[in-house]
Amino acid sequence: MKPALPNIDLGIDRALSVPVYLQICQRFKTAIAQGHLRSGDRVPAVRGLAMELSVARGTVEMAYRILTDEGYLQVRGAAGTIVSPALPVSVSGVTRAGQARPGTPGAPGAPASPQHGGGTPKPFQLGLPAIDAFPRKVWNRLVAHRLRSGDASAFAYPDPAGYWPLRERIATYLGLSRGVECVPEQVFVTTGYRATLELVLRSLATPDDAFWFEDPGYILARRFLLEVNARLVPVPIDKHGICVEHGLALKADARFAVVTPSHQSPMGVTLSLERRMALLHWAAANGSWVIEDDYDSEFRYAGRPLPALKSLDRHDRVIYSGTFSKVMFPGLRLAYVVAPVNATQRFHEVCASMNAGSPYLLQASVTDFMAEGHFARHLKKMRLLYAQRRDVTARALAEVFGERLAIDLPPGGLQMAARFVDGTDDTAVADHARASGFGEQALSRWYMNAPPQSGLVLGFANVASEDQAMRRALELRRAADA
Incomplete structure (x- = not known):
């Protein structure tokens, strides 16, 4: 799909004279023309797409209304909005059963750490999403x-x-x-x-x-x-x-x-x-x-x-x-x-x-x-959950360590860096904590030539409650004082 000119939003360029709702229309038309969206495919809900693109619901609603009026989309009530099954081949980019139009490259016949050590998830383990929140x-x-x-x-x-x-x-x-x-x-x-x-x-x-x-x-x-x-x-x-x-x-x-x-x-x-x-x-x-x-x-x-x-x-x-x-x-x-x-x-x-x-x-x-649609719903749910768990973890660490630890609250992701400001040996802390079953890592070990900072890299996605965050912070403090 043709991305917009460079800007800070997901392909939506607010500097263009083209209204945002028309940019959204063009993105969907391109996706349909390239065969990425096919007849009968469900498109994102208005509210979800508006949140994804950080635009007003009315903007997405207007784009969807135009696409529906032009025959690209079809509203199915409670079943959601889908790509119109009546689209001609010249528009949809596919023929039958997902077969690419003649001349379309890449048809199906084209030629053909320690932090990941397995076992039970560890407290503050990196690279691990919220296992408890996955829709099993x-x-x-x-x-x-x-x-x-x-x-x-x-x-x-x-x-x-x-x-x-x-x-x-x-x-x-x-x-x-x-x-x-x-x-x-x-x-x-x-x-x-x-x-x-x-x-x-x-x-x-x-x-x-x-x-x-x-x-x-x-x-x-x-x-x-x-x-x-x-x-x-x-x-x-x-x-x-x-x-x-x-x-x-x-x-x-x-x-x-x-x-x-x-x-x-x-x-x-x-x-x-x-x-x-x-x-x-x-x-x-x-x-x-x-x-x-x-x-x-x-x-x-x-x-x-x-x-x-x-x-x-x-x-x-x-x-x-x-x-x-x-x-x-x-x-x-x-x-x-x-x-x-x-x-x-x-x-x-x-x-x-x-x-x-x-x-x-x-x-x-x-x-x-x-x-x-489970993937999109899961992402939406996890964004809210991880934001809460990030904040809970940061508060617990701040309360337990005080000014000894400077916490760089990340704007996104599943991990955070917390820096010792008192010269604490982060490798010793990490080794003591890992011996007790923790999964954090010493920040200094991530450096090569740059002067290393002392700190800990911690995963927060599996911190399920404030009580749990506090218990883990206290155990980490004991490792730091050992």
Whole structure:
């Protein structure tokens, strides 16, 4: 779907003379024309889409009214609003049963840590969504339905690139919610971020390539890149995100930049618009690639939702990656990556040589979860829940530690960084706490060359109550005093 001009809203550019409701209309028309939305597909509810785009309900209602009057949508009362089943092929972009129009590229026949140690979730464990709040009954029903269906696809080797209907759903979701323009054949389903990085490197990297890497940066990505002998160039971050000027001074001809722009890991800052444009300019001018890890961008609690870096990319230099582990549950082992248009064929070839693909059952069940609207409802519910759990956790830590701990309250995500201001040895605290079954990590260990800060990186998504938050904060204080 065609993203809007650079701005702070999800593909909606308020600086344009085109009214917002007409921009929404165009986004839906493009999605329908590209086959991302098909006849009979349910579109988001007015209230939900208005919240997603941070616009008034009346704006979305006007857009939906226009689309209905023009024959693109059809209102079904309590059943919601759907893409009109009467759309002609010339408009809908598909023929029968999901088959792409002749000439459409990427039809289904295209070639084909410690924090994740398993076991019972630990207090303050990173990278773990609210396991207690996932709609298990709905999920079990969807999985059971697929098991009973007897679909022959369940018994065959899965497509190495991913289950085609899921790739279509992901492309639609990214277009509507993240402003990312892509088609299903660009979407590749992987078994996690590590597998995503492996696919990208095997497809595009050459020996001795240099990688800009945030300092501090995502520790598990750093470990993997070092394991494969990537040449990392630590680039410091500040309150505006990765310092592009420092990267240019350190290694202007680097081949890759690995970044977490929406919610920097671990500090939680957001890459500013100025830095985003500078990063994209560098990539385009240098012929470099930017790997965007958009790992928990769905959860933002302060201000308007931010567009993906990929939505601003006009030269196809950003490789977008996301995951279902943070929005659903990590046991799925399902993630995805959007390949550059010119590299799609290469990604297909590498996929075919890497593995036999992710399990059909889980991919098909996630497809159903998205198609029936459960995915969007779950995201909406989790945004409210995580905002509450973030605040509860921060209050408990502040009450227990007082001025000893400076808490950087993140505007989004599932984790926070809390910095010791009294010279406390964070590695000793983390080691003591982990010996007691905790899952937080020492902030200083996330640094490479930049002067490390002492602190803790804590996950708050599974803090279920104020009492629990206080108990955990007290136990953490005992570890700090040991």
